[in-house]
């Protein structure tokens with residue numbers, strides 16, 4: 001399974017990617033998580049990335065491509081991977097294509113999560129994440145059992161600095177300007193498949209699985225996926 005999860009902030013890409021990691025043993029490669037970890041650890045990468053992230057802007061392409069190329073070579077990614085939050089620009093998408101071609105492991109499908117901006121902004125505003133294991137919660141519809149503590153590892157659960165409403169708006173603007181062109185890029189390659197991000201966790205999981213494993217699910221161009229291109 002080699003997938004890209006595409007869509008604006010707050011549509012549920014990370015939550016679904018974690019489910020796929022748990023249930024299918026594929027690597028969840030979240031560039032946002034990698035950068036946040038670098039910030040926590042105070043590395044040079046973290047210091048470089050922080051100011052961009054706090055503003056809701058993108059970290060430069062060359063930095064991001066290097067990180068992902070290295071991450072894709074790790075042992076856990078050999079069983080399959082889900083790229084969550086990468087690529088976010090056309091140059092990133094083009095570099096990724098080269099890297100994967102060299103590895104002989106092209107992406108099988110790009111899953112585009114559709115959700116209206118108001119709902120996505122609301123979800124981001126309520127999102128909480130675990131500082132230790134990265135588990136994702138939501139104060140409105142998926143709160144941790146004990147306030148402030150992760151159900152899984154007991155780590156501290158906190159609101160991301162860039163999930164404040166004004167930064168979330170900026171991130172959506174950045175998505176529209178720099179990332180939305182990737183929809184056409186992957187549509188032209190016949191790889192883009194839409195899913196409705198409004199669905200509940202399990203329904204969305206099943207919809208993605210049907211697209212990720214067309215050989216065991218419905219054919220790619222079935223009516224279950226009217227938005228599918230290609």
Ligand code: AMP
Pocket residue numbers: 009031032033035052053054056057058059060064084085086087088092162171
């Ligand atoms: P995310 O957790 O995917 O929402 O990413 C959080 C922040 O990390 C983004 O707002 C960017 O500042 C930075 N970031 C993550 N992935 C990328 C990427 N592929 N290219 C540039 N910046 C990124």
